[in-house]
Amino acid sequence: MIFAFNQFCRSHYLAWTILYAIPSLALGQNGKPLPMKPSTSIISATPAISEVDINKTLDAIDQTWLGSSSKGKISMTIKTNEYTRKLSMDYWSKEKDKTLIRITSPAKEKGTATLKVGKDVYNYLPKIDRTVKVSSALMTGSWMGSHFTNDDLVKTSRLAEDYFAKVTQSKKTSSGEIWEMDLVPKPSTAVTWSKIHLTLNRSAVLPIRQVFHDEDGKPIRTVIFDQVKKLGGRDVPSVLTVTVNEKPGEFTELVYEDINFNSTVDGSFFSTVQLRKL
Amino acid sequence: MNYARQSLRNLTRNYRRTIITTIGIAVAGFLMIMWGFFSNGFADTMKRNAIAMSVGDLQIHHPKYRDDPNLFFSMAIAPSYFDKLTQKGFAAAPRRYAFAFAAVADKSAGIELRGIDPEREAQVTIIHNHIHEGQWLQNNNPKGVVIGRGLAKSLGAKIGGELILMTQAADGSLTSDLYTVIGITRAVSSKIDNRSVFLTNDAFAQLMSFPSNAYHEIAIHVLDPNLKTSDARLTVANMEPPGEVSTWEELQPILVRIFAYMRYSFSFSFTLTYLALAGLVINTMFMGVLERTREFGVLLALGTLPRQIILLVICEALWLALVGAIVAVAFALPFGYYIQLNGLDFRAITPQIAVGGLLIESVWYGKISFAQVTTPLVFLFLTLPIASLIPALKASRLNPITALTGR
Numbered sequence: 001m002i003f004a005f006n007q008f009c010r011s012h013y014l015a016w017t018i019l020y021a022i023p024s025l026a027l028g029q030n031g032k033p034l035p036m037k038p039s040t041s042i043i044s045a046t047p048a049i050s051e052v053d054i055n056k057t058l059d060a061i062d063q064t065w066l067g068s069s070s071k072g073k074i075s076m077t078i079k080t081n082e083y084t085r086k087l088s089m090d091y092w093s094k095e096k097d098k099t100l101i102r103i104t105s106p107a108k109e110k111g112t113a114t115l116k117v118g119k120d121v122y123n124y125l126p127k128i129d130r131t132v133k134v135s136s137a138l139m140t141g142s143w144m145g146s147h148f149t150n151d152d153l154v155k156t157s158r159l160a161e162d163y164f165a166k167v168t169q170s171k172k173t174s175s176g177e178i179w180e181m182d183l184v185p186k187p188s189t190a191v192t193w194s195k196i197h198l199t200l201n202r203s204a205v206l207p208i209r210q211v212f213h214d215e216d217g218k219p220i221r222t223v224i225f226d227q228v229k230k231l232g233g234r235d236v237p238s239v240l241t242v243t244v245n246e247k248p249g250e251f252t253e254l255v256y257e258d259i260n261f262n263s264t265v266d267g268s269f270f271s272t273v274q275l276r277k278l
Numbered sequence: 279m280n281y282a283r284q285s286l287r288n289l290t291r292n293y294r295r296t297i298i299t300t301i302g303i304a305v306a307g308f309l310m311i312m313w314g315f316f317s318n319g320f321a322d323t324m325k326r327n328a329i330a331m332s333v334g335d336l337q338i339h340h341p342k343y344r345d346d347p348n349l350f351f352s353m354a355i356a357p358s359y360f361d362k363l364t365q366k367g368f369a370a371a372p373r374r375y376a377f378a379f380a381a382v383a384d385k386s387a388g389i390e391l392r393g394i395d396p397e398r399e400a401q402v403t404i405i406h407n408h409i410h411e412g413q414w415l416q417n418n419n420p421k422g423v424v425i426g427r428g429l430a431k432s433l434g435a436k437i438g439g440e441l442i443l444m445t446q447a448a449d450g451s452l453t454s455d456l457y458t459v460i461g462i463t464r465a466v467s468s469k470i471d472n473r474s475v476f477l478t479n480d481a482f483a484q485l486m487s488f489p490s491n492a493y494h495e496i497a498i499h500v501l502d503p504n505l506k507t508s509d510a511r512l513t514v515a516n517m518e519p520p521g522e523v524s525t526w527e528e529l530q531p532i533l534v535r536i537f538a539y540m541r542y543s544f545s546f547s548f549t550l551t552y553l554a555l556a557g558l559v560i561n562t563m564f565m566g567v568l569e570r571t572r573e574f575g576v577l578l579a580l581g582t583l584p585r586q587i588i589l590l591v592i593c594e595a596l597w598l599a600l601v602g603a604i605v606a607v608a609f610a611l612p613f614g615y616y617i618q619l620n621g622l623d624f625r626a627i628t629p630q631i632a633v634g635g636l637l638i639e640s641v642w643y644g645k646i647s648f649a650q651v652t653t654p655l656v657f658l659f660l661t662l663p664i665a666s667l668i669p670a671l672k673a674s675r676l677n678p679i680t681a682l683t684g685r
Binding site: 141 | 350379381384385386387388442444446448449450451452453454455456
């Protein structure tokens with residue numbers, strides 16, 4: 001059953017940064033972590049870059065879109081070989097485990113909503129006025145028809161805590177110091193990537209690109225962070241684009257149109273009852 | 279010496295021994311024939327179920343569909359194409375497929391949507407006869423769906439209950455709708471039992487925003503039972519099909535291997551059965567000759583040559599084989615005919631089960647065939663004389679004095 005649904009969503013893999021970029025949505029994927037090298041700490045590729053520095057940088061990257069609670073507007077463009085569609089959505093989030101996303105356009109899908117509370121994901125279908133819970137077996141299924149999965153909404157992983165990081169290259173450019181890093185999941189991290197190659201702007205403390213590698217070390221997914229803007233008082237990449245190597249020409253593009261960090265959102269807002277009231 | 283007459287006279291000299299020996303041979307022959315009937319029927323039923331349940335004799339797909347069952351790899355088919363197939367002696371059923379999400383209350387599952395035309399489907403497959411509860415699809419009830427028993431159990435779905443279907447339509451939009459469960463199938467295959475939701479082609483098109491003349495698959499049943507699948511495929515391929523034509527063997531290579539394995543297994547079990555029965559027959563003949571030591575002693579004392587003794591014993595074996603074969607066939611044919619029509623009902627012991635895509639019925643039907651009758655008989659006519667050879671040789675080498683006096 002999982003295999004069949006995965007065939008439908010086979011190109012819709014985890015893009016942890018995209019979900020992480022939606023406040024309180026985190027990325028990760030079920031799967032057995034690969035046997036790791038017996039590194040016990042973050043290794044710096046160059047003697048000048050300390051372990052503390054790497055930790056702090058990754059932690060700051062993790063915090064890019066986070067706030068204790070937030071709300072905002074995003075638009076998502078999904079392009080496949082068969083169609084192109086654009087969704088506009090409102091979202092609300094609290095910490096890392098509560099998120100509510102509601103489609104505001106197009107009219108056909110207006111009112112469709114996703115609620116994540118802890119590890120549970122619910123979808124509200126306004127056409128039939130029903131709320132369905134996404135079973136654990138369907139977590140790898142596509143979210144909203146995009147290249148994200150339902151599991152992306154559930155799992156939380158943080159670069160600073162869940163990966164062994166190594167700076168493979170550091171160079172100074174006109175826009176700042178650019179780091180190239182290899183991030184390997186720790187044994188306890190439940191993801192199926194063997195490695196994430198991260199390119200970030202150390203000076204601006206912002207991600208530029210992430211390339212996810214499968215168990216064979218082959219790159220299968222790329223996330224590009226672009227168009228840095230001041231949103232909610234912070235400089236954040238406002239456009240995130242994920243492409244899948246297996247499907248050239250396809251992508252999902254997420255655009256942050258508005259973010260309000262630390263807005264007042266009560267925990268009771270995140271309930272299945274609220275899904276229908278919105 | 280007239281060996282036939284003499285050997286027959288020898289047999290009639292001791293009716294009790296002859297009858298007991300003949301019964302033993304007849305029982306062996308009967309068991310071999312019946313085992314052949316059952317094996318034949320069992321294999322035939324499984325094969326028929328596997329093909330007729332959902333595969334059909336042939337299928338037509340978009341050239342890329344089998345490697346990548348993509349919603350968009352469909353074929354545009356005009357209604358007149360089905361009429362052309364009918365004229366050529368084929369029944370055809372158009373189908374549509376999509377992956378979706380089914381939910382009942384707080385339970386959900388990933389499923390495969392199967393859009394079918396109930397009327398055409400009934401001409402190609404027999405799945406409409408395998409309803410456990412409720413009824414099959416009706417074209418005039420587009421909101422009615424039929425689900426597999428395993429899926430009904432995992433979702434807690436009941437007849438008359440609500441089923442939510444949610445998926446991504448052909449235009450990429452999220453789509454959902456409410457349906458009513460009108461039927462639950464019996465065990466068919468694990469895919470159908472646990473992961474399938476059947477709905478009408480029209481309902482599929484409406485939910486999925488799917489073109490009205492597009493289909494993913496045409497399943498074809500060859501109406502002429504004497505037409506080989508390979509020949510039928512050639513005929514359909516020459517009719518400008520809208521896609522690639524495949525036989526059931528190409529579509530279900532695992533089934534082909536399973537059936538081949540079954541044939542080898544049956545052949546092996548036949549061999550073992552025949553060997554066991556050969557032992558029974560050899561023992562019967564051996565004891566029969568040993569009991570007649572004095573008689574052979576008399577014959578030898580009267581001048582009968584050793585080779586004549588051997589030929590006499592072999593002729594006796596052939597007579598026994600003949601009578602035993604007649605009795606075996608006389609009982610086996612009517613009984614075999616009965617189980618071919620009515621089957622043996624094991625429903626009290628075992629329910630119908632689906633294993634690895636194969637349906638194992640709980641009512642076992644036999645199938646009479648010429649080979650299943652003649653093979654055991656040929657075996658008897660070969661085995662009995664061979665079985666009697668050793669005791670015949672022993673008898674021919676008897677010392678007449680020892681044989682007569684017992685010392």
